[in-house]
Amino acid sequence: MRNIQLRDALREAMTEEMERDPRVFLMGEEVAEYNGAYKVSEGMLAKFGPRRIIDTPISETGFAGLGVGAAMYGLRPIIEFMSWSFCLVAADQILNNAPKMLYMSGGQFKVPIVFRGNNGAGGQLGSTHSWCVESMFSCVPGLKMAIPSTPRDAKGLLKTSIRSDDPVFFLESERMLGWGARGDRDFETPYPDTFTPYLSGGKWAPPTIEEDADFTIPFGVADIKKAGTDCTIVALGRPVHFALAAAHELSKEGIDCEVIDPRTVRPLDIETIVRSVKKTNYLVIVDQSWPFASIASEIAMQVYERAMDHLDNKIIRVCNDDVPAPYARNLELEMLPHPRKIIEAVRAVTYNA
Amino acid sequence: MISGKPATRPSDALDAAALLELLRQMMLIRRFEERTMQSYQATKIGGFCHIYIGQEATAVGSIAALRKDDPIITAYRDHGHALARGMEPKYCMAEMYGKLAGCAKGKGGSMHIFDKDNAMYGGHAIVAGQCPMGVGLAFSHAYLGEDKVTVCYLGDGALNQGAFHESMNLAAIWRLPIIFVVENNSYSMGTHISRGTAAADDLSVKAAAYGMRYAECDGMDVLDTYDTFRTLVDAMRGSSSRALGAPADTGSGPAFVNAKTYRFKGHSMSDPQKYRTKEEVAGRQERDPISTLVSHLVERNLATQEQIDAIDKQAKELSHDAEKFAEEAPALPLSELYTDVYAEPFGPYKVGELPEMLRKTQK
Numbered sequence: 001m002r003n004i005q006l007r008d009a010l011r012e013a014m015t016e017e018m019e020r021d022p023r024v025f026l027m028g029e030e031v032a033e034y035n036g037a038y039k040v041s042e043g044m045l046a047k048f049g050p051r052r053i054i055d056t057p058i059s060e061t062g063f064a065g066l067g068v069g070a071a072m073y074g075l076r077p078i079i080e081f082m083s084w085s086f087c088l089v090a091a092d093q094i095l096n097n098a099p100k101m102l103y104m105s106g107g108q109f110k111v112p113i114v115f116r117g118n119n120g121a122g123g124q125l126g127s128t129h130s131w132c133v134e135s136m137f138s139c140v141p142g143l144k145m146a147i148p149s150t151p152r153d154a155k156g157l158l159k160t161s162i163r164s165d166d167p168v169f170f171l172e173s174e175r176m177l178g179w180g181a182r183g184d185r186d187f188e189t190p191y192p193d194t195f196t197p198y199l200s201g202g203k204w205a206p207p208t209i210e211e212d213a214d215f216t217i218p219f220g221v222a223d224i225k226k227a228g229t230d231c232t233i234v235a236l237g238r239p240v241h242f243a244l245a246a247a248h249e250l251s252k253e254g255i256d257c258e259v260i261d262p263r264t265v266r267p268l269d270i271e272t273i274v275r276s277v278k279k280t281n282y283l284v285i286v287d288q289s290w291p292f293a294s295i296a297s298e299i300a301m302q303v304y305e306r307a308m309d310h311l312d313n314k315i316i317r318v319c320n321d322d323v324p325a326p327y328a329r330n331l332e333l334e335m336l337p338h339p340r341k342i343i344e345a346v347r348a349v350t351y352n353a
Numbered sequence: 354m355i356s357g358k359p360a361t362r363p364s365d366a367l368d369a370a371a372l373l374e375l376l377r378q379m380m381l382i383r384r385f386e387e388r389t390m391q392s393y394q395a396t397k398i399g400g401f402c403h404i405y406i407g408q409e410a411t412a413v414g415s416i417a418a419l420r421k422d423d424p425i426i427t428a429y430r431d432h433g434h435a436l437a438r439g440m441e442p443k444y445c446m447a448e449m450y451g452k453l454a455g456c457a458k459g460k461g462g463s464m465h466i467f468d469k470d471n472a473m474y475g476g477h478a479i480v481a482g483q484c485p486m487g488v489g490l491a492f493s494h495a496y497l498g499e500d501k502v503t504v505c506y507l508g509d510g511a512l513n514q515g516a517f518h519e520s521m522n523l524a525a526i527w528r529l530p531i532i533f534v535v536e537n538n539s540y541s542m543g544t545h546i547s548r549g550t551a552a553a554d555d556l557s558v559k560a561a562a563y564g565m566r567y568a569e570c571d572g573m574d575v576l577d578t579y580d581t582f583r584t585l586v587d588a589m590r591g592s593s594s595r596a597l598g599a600p601a602d603t604g605s606g607p608a609f610v611n612a613k614t615y616r617f618k619g620h621s622m623s624d625p626q627k628y629r630t631k632e633e634v635a636g637r638q639e640r641d642p643i644s645t646l647v648s649h650l651v652e653r654n655l656a657t658q659e660q661i662d663a664i665d666k667q668a669k670e671l672s673h674d675a676e677k678f679a680e681e682a683p684a685l686p687l688s689e690l691y692t693d694v695y696a697e698p699f700g701p702y703k704v705g706e707l708p709e710m711l712r713k714t715q716k
C-alpha cells in the first residue's frame with residue numbers, strides 16, 4: 001500500500017500516459033517552471049521538457065482553443081485550468097467547439113482532449129472563484145465529465161480520460177489535493193474519526209491495485225463507497241467524504257446508509273443508483289453545485305422515472321444554498337453541503353421507516 | 354504616439370501639504386498591508402490575499418490626478434486603490450475579516466473591494482474581467498455627456514486576455530474617456546512578462562495597435578506617476594465633443610499607460626517566489642517609492658523628519674485600529690446569506706441593508 005495525495009495521483013496518471021503516448025502533452029498556466037500552481041505537475045517539466053509541459057500566459061480562450069485545434073489534428077492535449085472558475089472566459093472553446101466538433105463535422109473530427117483543474121469552493125475565495133461547474137456543463141451533449149473523490153479514482157479516471165477519444169471535463173478539488181491542508185479542518189472537526197479509512201499518516205492510502213501502469217477505471221461505473229440497507233446517499237467529489245462522515249454518524253442511530261459515488265456524470269451510472277434505491281427505498285442526493293437545474297435534480301428525476309414505486313418518501317437534495325458563494329468563513333461553511341445537512345436530510349427522509 | 358513629458362512638471366505646482374498627502378497615503382497603504390500580512394498569517398483573513406507593497410506610488414500618484422467622482426476599477430490587488438481612494442482602513446480590514454462591518458459586508462473579501470462613495474467600482478478577481486466594465490463606465494460618461502474620466506487598472510498578465518484587447522478596441526472606436534493602466538510589475542504569478550506577453554519590451558505597440566495614445570511612467574515614483582496622469586486626464590477632460598455620435602476625430606480619446614512598478618512581496622500570501630532571486634527583490638527595494646518621496650521632501654526642505662515620522666506613526670495607528678475594529682466587529686449573521694442576491698427579492702431572498710460604510714451618505 002502506498003500513501004499518496006490526490007495531487008500525486010493526478011501527476012502519476014499524466015506521467016504514465018505521457019510515457020505511453022507521445023501525442024499527449026500538458027499545457028496551462030504555471031504548469032512548467034513554477035511546477036504547478038498547486039504542485040500537481042511538480043517535476044514534470046524536468047522529466048518531459050518544455051516541448052510537452054508548456055507554460056501559457058493567462059489566455060484561457062487561446063490555449064483551450066489551441067487544445068481543441070491540436071486535438072482535431074491528432075494530438076492529445078491535457079489542458080489545465082488553474083481553476084474551473086477561470087474556464088468561463090474560454091466558454092466558447094470548451095462548450096461550443098470541443099463537444100460539438102464530431103457532430104458538426106459529421107463524424108470527421110474527433111476531439112480527444114482533457115480539460116482539468118480545481119472545481120468547487122477553495123475556501124473563502126468569493127463567488128467568482130468558487131464555481132462548481134458540474135451542473136451547468138453536464139447538460140452539454142458531446143462532453144464527458146469525471147469528478148473523482150479519492151486518489152485511486154482520480155488516477156484511474158484520469159488515465160481513462162486521456163485515452164478517451166472524446167473531450168473530458170475532469171473536475172478536481174483544491175481542498176482535496178493535499179488532505180489535511182488549511183481549510184479542511186472545518187469539515188473534519190465534528191467527525192474526525194470518519195476520515196480515517198481514507199487516511200494514513202495524514203496522507204491518503206489508495207489500494208495497491210494502481211501499481212499496475214495499465215490500471216484504469218471505466219467511465220459510467222459507479223462505486224459503492226459504503227454498502228448499507230436503510231437509505232441511499234449519492235454524492236460526487238469532495239462531498240462523498242461528507243456523506244461518509246454522515247453515514248458514520250447515522251450508523252450510531254441505527255441507520256445504515258449506502259453511499260454511492262457515480263464518479264462520472266456523463267455517462268451516469270443510473271442503474272447502480274436505481275438498484276440501491278430499490279433495496280433501501282430512500283434517497284438523499286448530495287451535490288456541491290446549486291440546486292436549480294442541478295445534477296442532483298437530474299438524478300432525482302431519473303430515479304423517479306425508473307423507480308418511483310420503490311420510494312417510501314420524497315427524495316431530498318443537499319446542495320449549495322441557492323446564493324452566490326460568500327467570502328465570510330462562517331457563511332461559506334453554512335452555504336456548502338456538509339455532514340450535518342446530510343444527517344438531517346437522511347433523518348428527514350427515513351423518519352417513516 | 355508617445356506623449357513626451359512636459360518641460361515643467363505638473364507636480365511642481367503641488368505644495369508641501371499636497372505632497373505630504375501623497376506620502377500619507379503611501380505610508381498608510383504600506384502599514385495597512387503589513388497588518389494585513391500579519392492577520393493573514395494569524396488565519397484571521399482567509400482566501401487569496403494579494404499585497405500591494407512596492408506598488409503604492411502607482412495607485413496614489415494616478416488617483417491624485419483624478420477628481421473624487423472619476424470612477425476607478427481594478428483587479429484583485431486592490432487594497433491600495435481603496436485606501437488611496439479614501440476608504441477608511443477599518444472597513445477594508447473588516448471586509449477581509451469577513452465581518453458585517455466590512456465594505457462589502459464580508460461577502461467579497463480581499464479580492465473584491467468596492468466603495469460606491471469613492472467611485473471605486475471594485476476589485477475584480479478574474480484576470481482582465483474589469484477591463485470591459487471599465488469601458489462601460491467610460492461609455493456612461495460619453496452617453497450622459499459627463500465630464501469624467503475612468504481609470505481602469507490591470508496587471509501585466511491581463512495583457513494576454515482577450516477581454517483586454519476587446520476593451521481597448523471598443524474604447525478606441527468610440528473614443529471613450531478611459532485610461533487603461535498596466536501596473537507592470539513584470540510578473541504574473543511566476544511568469545515573467547517576457548515569457549507571457551509578445552513585444553513585452555515595448556508595450557507602446559499595444560496602444561498603437563488600437564490607435565491609442567501611449568504613455569510610460571515610473572510607477573515607483575509617485576510624482577512621475579502623478580505628472581503622467583495629470584497630463585492625460587487634463588487632456589481628456591473638457592473634450593466634451595467626445596460624446597457618442599461625435600465625429601471620430603474629435604475628443605482626445607482613450608489612453609494606455611505603462612506604469613513600471615514592482616511588487617516587493619509574493620504574488621499572493623502563498624507564493625514561494627522561486628521564479629526570482631532574493632538579490633533581484635533586494636535590488637528593486639532600493640528604489641522604495643516611499644523613501645523616494647521622503648528624500649524629495651527632505652532635500653527640498655518641504656518637510657521635516659519629525660513631520661514624516663508623525664505621518665508614519667499615524668499610519669501605524671490607523672492600521673492597528675483597523676485591525677482592532679475588524680477583530681472586535683460582530684460576525685456576519687447567517688441570515689446575510691440570502692440578502693443582496695436580488696435588488697428585487699423574491700422567494701427566499703431578502704433586501705439587504707447597505708454596508709455601515711455607506712449608510713451615512715447613500716439611500
Ligand SMILES: Cc1ncc(C[n+]2csc(CCOP(=O)(O)OP(=O)(O)O)c2C)c(N)n1
Pocket residue numbers: 029058060082086089430478479480507508509510511512536538540541542620
Ligand atoms: C482568467 C483568469 N485566469 C487565471 C487566474 C489566476 N490568476 C490570478 S492572478 C494571476 C496573475 C496575474 O498577474 P498580473 O495580471 O500581472 O497581476 P499582478 O498579480 O502582478 O498584480 C493569475 C494567473 C485568474 N484569476 N483569472
Ligand SMILES: [Mg+2]
Pocket residue numbers: 508509510536537538539540541542
Ligand atoms: Mg503583474
